[in-house]
Amino acid sequence: MASQATPAGDHNLDSQPPPADQSHDHNGLRNTSTNRFVNCVNKTVAQYTEDARLHAVFERAAREPGKTFDYTQCLRTSNELVPEQEISAYLSKMQRGGLIQPFGCTIAVDESDYRVIAYSENARGLLGLMPQSVPSLERPEILAIGTDVRTLFTPSSSAMLQRAFRAKEITLLNPLMVNSMISENIVHNYLICHLLHKPFYAILHRIDVGVVIDLEPARPEDPALSIVGAVQSQKLAVRAITELQSLPSGDYRVLCDAVVEQVRKLTGYDRVMVYRFHEDEHGEVVAESRRPDLEPYIGLHYPSTDIPQASRFLFRQNRVRMIVNCNAEPVKVIQDEALMQPLCLVGSTLRAPHGCHAQYMANMGSIASLTLAVLVNGNEENVVKGLNSMKLWGLVVGHHTSVKYVPFPLRYACEFVMQAFGLQLNMELQLASQLSEKRVLRTQTLLCDMLLRDSPTGLVTQSPSIMDLVKCDGAALYHQGKYYPLGVTPTETQINDIIQWLLEIHGDSTGLSTDSLCDAGYPGAEILGDAVCGMAVAYFTKRDYLFWFKSHTEKEIKWGGAKHHPRDKDDGSDMHPRVSFEAFLEVVNRRSSSWESAEIDAIRSLQLILRDSFIDGDGRNSEVVVRAAGSGEVDGFVIDELSSLAREMIRLIETATAPIFALSVDGLVNGWNPKVAELTGLSIEEATGRSFVRDVVHEESGEVAAELLAGALRGSEERKNVELRLRTFGSEASKNAVFIMVNACLSKDYTEKVVGVCFVGQDVTSQKVVMDKFINIQGDYKAIVHNPSPLIPPIFVSDENTCCYEWNAAMEKLTGWRREEIIGKMLIGEIFGNCCRLKRLDAMTKLMMVLHNAIGGQDTEKFPFSFLDRNGKYVPVLLTANKRVNADGQIVGAFCFLQTTGPELPQAAGVESTTENCVSKMQELAYIVQQVKNPMSGIRFTNSVLEAMDLTEDQRQLLETSVACEKQVLRIMKDVDLGKIEHGSLEFEKAEFVLGNVIDAVVSQIMLLLRERGLQLMHDIPDEVKTLMVYGDQVRIQQIWVDFLSSMVRYAPSPDGWVELQLRPSLKQVSEGLTIVHIELR
Incomplete structure (x- = not known):
């Protein structure tokens, strides 16, 4: 779409950059997430307006002969107002344009009576339905408004469409393989007619007025026409996902490099890129796989309007978008005049590209494209406000230099890959965010410690300094009229001038950030030059300031969009929104890299800490002493609450019907609840002090248990759903063994030191025994599958094409779906998706991985899975999938066992939740203690200074009172020990x-x-x-x-x-x- 250079402006410390017409400072400190959300919405609305304006100018230029679209001039007049009706017309054009791509045809149907309410002009020709030369009552038009859509297809295809129309989630059945009913005007011989039935991929979705059927012609030789071909596409997706999941963590760009290779291998496009959206909405190509002779686009940056907000909305709704030939003439959709508005084509796979986008592709030498949306978890405040929690992080885009069509099953497989990529990417982004947050918190703690031990000048004279808090080129402290610079900073004269400007223009604010002092309106920006372009300032009193500075972006950035630059030789007068897609260099002038929201949050946090410590720069805040002296009462409440939590946790563990035990760092048992004692026959007294791995675990699980314990003590990621086999003792020794499925979590003291490992488990002995017998049985297994015994778990069997081959009585009871309704259907999408609905789409991707891994010989144990039964009840289970072999040892499918969560699991979850809550409270309490220690050091120092002075009797009495309060707080802090709290003992x-x-x-x-x-x-x-x-x-x-x-x-x-x-x-x-x-x- 159209490209535009977004003006990067200054903004307040607790928000994203607001639209250009908004104030950039802030009055007082408000809620950060709320401000960020509001400003994000404002920015989105502003970009919608700009997108609509560019679209209107382009459309007018296209309608008027001889008139050209001067894109450069449009960018220079980007502040023009746009009428509301023009914005509405633009959005309607994007979503209800009434045009489709000619490689397929579209039919819209009234769901209640199967009556055609709209169809594309090419539908008759593609379907082989030639119009009657002279329509009559006896021989009506074959395809027209009001035609019964079932008459257009073979009986079997019509029956398939009818079943699909009754489905709750119609899209999960896509694609349907249908055959059109060839017109008798073409052939009269039945055999020839039967052979000439045209096959189509029918892709269905619901809209406000009915069901839209997109029909894409399928070649008879296309392997994807068969179930085997569709499964093969799924296997390709599983292989790609497996490779993505095997990558080392720590760098999201490695993941992006891998996904472009996998998508290019799947689809065969000449070029595949990962396109990332930055916080300011502009885009960047962060990974690329291409044909060697093509020009690289890696590193290119694009303005935010390059992909309009309306298009981003469409990508969130329809996550796979294919353009077969951008030069093809679009086809008009004819619709019933009774419809109130044009047909909604948001979910259509055939929706035609907009004219400016077609020219965009032509300019870069691309004829065909495939765009895949990459979604990750969005902000929590979106969920609170009832918005979609998924955020459009970027796009994976394939381009081809000639006409290219990718069959729907393969595109569907690409969507599975994108879901897995989004999950992996989300974990990488969370890891990076956590590491950054820890670094900032560590730096803030050290800075606060310096502030309490030293004068404020330590913030810039010692290490770490405020420069370590955010990414910058220089920082400075202005305190009590003195200037303390660090790194690349303005001179003292210049900083005084900046402060004067801030007081005059932003005097009622508490901070300011900008990536361009020139654009922010500072008169002296020219004098500062490239050394100081960006600035963030935080006021912590009326006369004291903290500054951070950024120099101009030194590296050259390639931009794919046309931007008016003195060195740009394009005249900008071509009739398309981009004067040239050939990237040109633009050296960023008088502009720094933008301040990220995490950096603004870090600055704001330090600002709040400083504001609590100072009053107008005149000295320490006396209120700190009062709050510190009275903090014992608060800590006392926390200790009481923590004691209550500890007692409740112990009660839950002792009464739990789930096996729970704990080990020390030496691997010795130091916790053993009654349930695990009952299962093993080993009493609490006998178990305590024994080596868990050597004395309690069965030799078969010894290696797993040792690895689990060692990994936890190393601080590795905590493992979930690990099966252990335990020995039996005493009265239970007659049993061969006990099988438990455990979750391991670290036990830490309040200083975060690891003191052991805690295990919460579930007894799975009976299920394990039955399952082993079932898997190893030779001969007929049906008697076991359909045995009504409660010991037989829910079982379903997949054939090698992931179709349901068996569905036992326990599955019928669990799901509410009868065997005869299920057998023969596809497990992925049709059964688990449409019949047994899933809460999240990525659950289907995970199920597909489990099934194909089992069919490939890789078993899966205790995989957490959930679905909704026939009555809409949520059913959480653990899925075990094993390969199924025939008499010759060949894999012919998969056995799948579901382990339902018994009453002990919720109780175990309660114990885990209480444990986590207790640990959280301990961490909170430890944090409070740590934070109180620093001001207490200041109080002790103040008291020691006062003691050395010549005081009056009244003054000395006040000092003794202060010392007594100080000792009380110190004692309370010393009392913070989990062992003392649990036992109720105090020294x-x-x-x-x-x-x-x-x-x-x-x-x-x-x-x-x-x-x-x-x-x-x-x-x-x-x-x-x-x-x-x-x-x-x-x-x-x-x-x-x-x-x-x-x-x-x-x-x-x-x-x-x-x-x-x-x-x-x-x-x-x-x-x-x-x-x-x-x-x-x-």
């Missing part, structure tokens, strides 16, 4: 102290709460009590008294109420030299 530290110091510390902690509630504190404590010297744990007494008084204050009537504090000590001598003090607090 005591006894020493002599003055009782008055405790009273002062306690009163100081409730004063703010008293003021907030408008209460008065009344107390009359005798001096002999205040000066009483006692021996005990001062901090524990403070904690207890504070909790007691806080409760009194919270529940006292407010306002105008009061709280009275009375202390009545009584002394009791228990032995010589030892007197106990009983204190009544009321």
Whole structure:
């Protein structure tokens, strides 16, 4: 489509770049995800407007003879307003254009009565339905509006269409192999007529007014016409997916390089590219496989309007798009005049390309193309707002220099490959995001530590510095009128000028980011030159700033779109949206690389930390001390909650009907719940301390168990659904063995140190025994398959073409579908997809992989799978697939066993969830402790400085109160230990102290709460009590008294109420030299 250079503007710190007509700074700090979502929507709307404007100009130029489409001039006038009706007309043209490609034909049918409501002009000719020379009532037109579509095809094909129309998910049955009913005007001999029935791929989808049938002619010799051919296409897809899954992780570009090779091998296109959409919506070719004589496009960048938003919407709806011949004249669709609007062709495989796109292809020397959408998981806020959670990450595009048609089954196989590619790519992107986030968090932690141990200048003078937080060429701190530069930065005079400009233009904002100071309107941008083009600034007080700077993009970027550049020799007056597809070099001038959203988030986080630590640059925030002193109460609540979670977790483990056990880092059993003791006959006391691998695991599973334990302790990825065979002891020794399917997860303490491995399992002994007998049986197996015994699991059998060969009684009960309704149907799409519906499309891809691997001799054990039964009930199962062989040992299909989730699995899942919740709380608590340590260091330092000063008696008393509160917080932090929490044990530290110091510390902690509630504190404590010297744990007494008084204050009537504090000590001598003090607090 049309190309355009998108103006890269400045934007606020907590959003994506807004449209050009929006403000680029922000007033106050708002919710990041909400701002990002709103600005993303605004940008999308703005691009729709620009796409519509370019489309309208192109259409007008095409209609007026002698007028040319000056694309360059259009780009220079990109800020013109577009009427709303023009945008609506553009969208209607894209989705309801009324034209199809001539290599096939289209028929739209009213679903209720099979009446034709629209058809393409070439349908009669392609189907062999010649019109009557003189239509009459007795001999009506063969194909016309109102014709029964069933009369156009052979009886068997019509019956197939009728069955498809009744399906809930009609697209999962595609393609249907149908034959047209040749007109009797052509042939009269029945035998000849039968031989000349034309075969077609019928591709069906539903729209608002009925069902659209796209008919693509199929060659009789095309192997894909048969089920065997379709299965062969699936096998090719499985082979490609297997190769993608075998790649090492860590670099998404390696994955992209592999997928272009696989798609080119599958389809035979001259060139296949991966086209990635960046955050600012512009595109880049990141991988390419091509014919050696073709010019490379790898590294090319394209403006965001190169692929309009309307086209991106279409790619999300119809993920495979083929153009057979861009030079072919499109065919018009004739429709019933009673229809309110043109026929929707969004889901049609035959939808004609727009005129400008056809010229786009011609300019690059491409006649045919195949475009495959790459979707990954989108943002969480989209799900919250009810939007599609899948995001269009990019496209895999094939180009061919001559006319090329790829049969639908092979295109369908490519779609499977794209689903697998999207899953792999999503994991790579998540891994990269997590690594980046960890790096930023680590840097932020170190910077915060520096800030507390040193003056703010440490942010730029020590390592790591703020330059390590984001990718930049320079950074600077402006603090209390002094300038601290680092790397490539403006001079002090220039920075003062920038600050003055910020205060005048963006004075009410809290930050600014831009990739071009020139475009942002800074008058001195020319003087800064190429050294400083991009800037991000965060205000943490009204007079203190953090700056990050980026230089111009040094590397040359190839752009496939036409952009008005002084060195560009094209005149831009050709009648197409791109004056030339030949890429030309454009050196980025006065512009840096854009600031990514993750970088903006990192800057904003540091800004918030600094704003909490400073007030107008005058010194440390005194409120930090108050919050730190009172944080013991918050930590206490967290500890209580954590204790409750720990107790609940222990109760769940002990009462669970699922086997649960734990091992130490040495592989010794240190946890053994009653269920696993029951299965093995080994009591908890006998199991504890034994070597799990050597003493408990059966020798058959010894290697698997050892590898599982070693991998977990190395920090490798935690494994799921691993089958282990355990020995039996005591009363259970008569059993040969016990089989359990386990999930392993690491056990960590609050410091994230690995202290062992925990296993949550399921007893699968009975299923395993039956399955082994079934697989190994010689002779007739039907008696076992159809045995109604509850020990027989749900079983279905696939032939070598993935058609259902057997469907036992347990499967009928599980799914609600009878055997006679299922036998002979395709397992992929027809059974699992249409009958047993799937929640996600990628589940079908995974099932296809499992079945073909089994047919190829590679068994799959305990694969998690789920579907909806006939009544719409969600059914989670574990699928085991084994090869099926005949008497000669040849593989003729696959045996598939489903293991339904028993009542113990949800309980085990509850235990795992509680465990994860407990670990999460521990991590949260550890984080709180770590964050409190730093300000506490500052408080201790402040107190130590004050102690050395000459203070008045009142000042010294306040200092002693502060020290007492400090000790209380430190003790609470020390109490954070999972073992102590689980056992409810806390240490005591006894020493002599003055009782008055405790009273002062306690009163100081409730004063703010008293003021907030408008209460008065009344107390009359005798001096002999205040000066009483006692021996005990001062901090524990403070904690207890504070909790007691806080409760009194919270529940006292407010306002105008009061709280009275009375202390009545009584002394009791228990032995010589030892007197106990009983204190009544009321």
